[in-house]
Amino acid sequence: MKDSSVMSGPDSARKPGPTLTAVNGVQLLVSLDLCIVNVALPDIAAGLGFESSELSWVIHAYALTFGGLLLLGGKVADLLGHRRVLIIGLLVFALSSLLAGLATSPGVLVAARGLQGVGAAAMQPASLAVLTTTFPEGRARARAFGIWSAVNALGAALGVVLGGVVTELAGWRWVMLLNVPVALVPLWLAWRSLPGDARVVRAKRxxxxxxxxxxxxxxxxxxxxxxxxxxxxxxxxxxxxxxxxxxxxxxxxxxxxxxxxDPLLRLGLLANRSVTGANVINLLIGAAMASCFYILSLYVQTVLGNSPAVAGLMFLPFALGVIVGAVVATGVGRHLPPRSLMLTGVPLTAVGFMWFGFMRPDGSFLVDVLGPSLVASIGFGLCLGPVVSTATRGVDDDEAGMASGLLSSARQIGASVGLAVLGTLAQHRTGSELTAETLTAGYGLAMHVAAWLLLLGAGGALLVLPSERALATSTTARR
Missing domain, CATH: 1.10.287 (Helix Hairpins)
Incomplete structure (x- = not known):
């Protein structure tokens, strides 16, 4: 018997359709916000009078609170209830987005962005916990996480597209204000469709x-x-x-x-090889993908000379490729275990990144952007859903928030560390002479290193993740 337990109604009281829509709405919101602000930064600086040294805090304030509070957010969701914390997180995110859109000074905007991170750190692990406890292991969960992974990629790509289009047509404030109506849909669905949370009984402090x-x-x-x-x-x-x-x-x-x-993170959870292996892979995927969107957006604008709106549209094939990969993963997931899909998808993504690394100063969209985007994105779509489902495999419902917070933390830390490390490598390779040739050399080096990180992730999956036979034996032993 666990020291803390959740006394509640059955998960069957949940409506799978509205639940899946609500969870995907949350992920769309998080993915959208991670990417939509970047393209608008120059207009934000001009509109509010940011100093060049202060502007990065529009991004960093969100990253700090989001990354720093994810573990706590997952645990709080387990203690107070996944539905309750999900709704609170959505409310905080929507209100802070409104505050950011109405900001009249740099300080107000940075504070609002930090508050957005607080809301995201509450709602993302809570939403993943809802998904995990609603859909049982097997075909239903594989399908749910396949759809979730497609929405994740769509939100990231739409963020880049909308960031450029909305900034040009309506102004940077609507980049923030757009989050408000997007948040209202999952908020309404969570309020109406998810069952009430249980009363938590704690035997420890x-x-x-x-x-x-x-x-x-x-x-x-x-x-x-x-x-x-x-x-x-x-x-x-x-x-x-x-x-x-x-x-x-x-x-x-x-x-x-x-x-x-009553631990924030029960260390015994890490003894679950599925949890540990999936989190290691997720960390490396986060490092590679965050760097990809950042570096590729710089390449298509600063080297190929495209406008922000056109650059954003160039990311649509990447989003479509992830959707294709996720659909394929959902279909073949009935016959192949998640481990096999990851060992296929991660190396395929690495091949796409390796292709990106050969980008040319006088390159073309067809060869230097579209081709590698399709290869990398299909591979990413194949492995994203299996990574998330594997990270919660064998985890009790009352620790689903904890496992989800750990997974989200791994992705966020990976993104922050990867972007800083690979960005530094690119800057060092570029040097002080900023020409198309030197910039492309720096970007290409970062992409090649990202490819090797992904291959390291595939090796980690092979060594750490248990085989289906071992999982079956473990499940039988628990029963």
Whole structure:
């Protein structure tokens, strides 16, 4: 018997259709916001009078609170109820988006972006936990996560497209305000369709110290990484912050081993090879994909000379490719285990990134963007859903939020670290002479390194993830 349990009605009370729509609406919102702001940054700077050194905090404020609070958000969802935390997160996100769109000063906008991160850190792990507890393992869950992965990619691509189009036609404020109506649909569906949450019974005291250590440690880690891109990895400030983050997270592990607490992250969860392996792969995928969207958007604008709106449209084939890969994964997932799909999709994505790495200063959309986009995106679509479903495989319903928060944390940390590291490599390779040739050389190097990271992820999957036979044996033993 677990020390904390959830006393509730059956999951069958949930309506799968509206539940899937609500969860996908949340993921669309998160993916959209991660990408839509980037293209609007120059207009934001001009509109509110940002100094060049301050502008990056429009991105960093969101990344800090989102990445720092994900573990806590997942645990709170398990304790207070997935539906309740999902609704609260959506409300916070919608209201902070409204505040960001009406901001009259840099400080107000940065504060609103930080509050958006708080809302996202609550609603994303809660929504994944709802998805996990609604759809049982097997064909139904594979289909649900396949649709979720397609929406994830569609939101990222639409973010880039809408960021350019909306900024040009309506102004940067609507880049923020667009989140409000998008949030209202999943909010209404969650309110109307999801059953009431259970009363939580705790036999141990809440893990306040663990929550404080995890939140401050994760925040310090993300802060140190995003600042390293500006200050350098050997700068004293970078070293001090990253060392402090490592110390806080080490203390967090020590605290979580205490038998007298209701842990924020039960360390025994990491003994589940499916959970650990999927999170390692997710971290590396996050590093590669965040860098891909950032570097590719720079290449098609600064080297190929396209406008923000046209550059955004160039990402649509990537989104369509992910949808195709997700549909294929859903279909063949009836016959192939998630491990096999990951071992196919991750190397295929790496091939696409390797192709990206050969981009040319006088390149064309057909050869240097469209071709590798289709290869990489189909591979990404094949593995994204299986990664998420594998990360929650064998996890009890009352720890679904915890597992989902861990998965989201891995993706966010991977994205922050990957973007900082690969961006630094690209800048170092480019040097001080900013020509089409030097910029392309830097971008190409970053893409090749990202490809090797993905291959490292495939190797990790092969070594860490259990085979279907081992999983079947483990399931039989538990029964």
């Amino acid at each position: 809440p893990d306040v110290l663990g929550g404080a250590l995890a939140t401050t440690g994760m925040t310090a880690l993300v802060y140190g990484v995003v600042r390293a891109a500006d200050l350098g990895w050997t700068a004293p400030q970078t070293i001090v912050v990253l060392a402090g983050a490592a110390l806080l997270l080490a203390l967090f592990v020590v605290v979580e081993r205490s038998p007298h607490r």
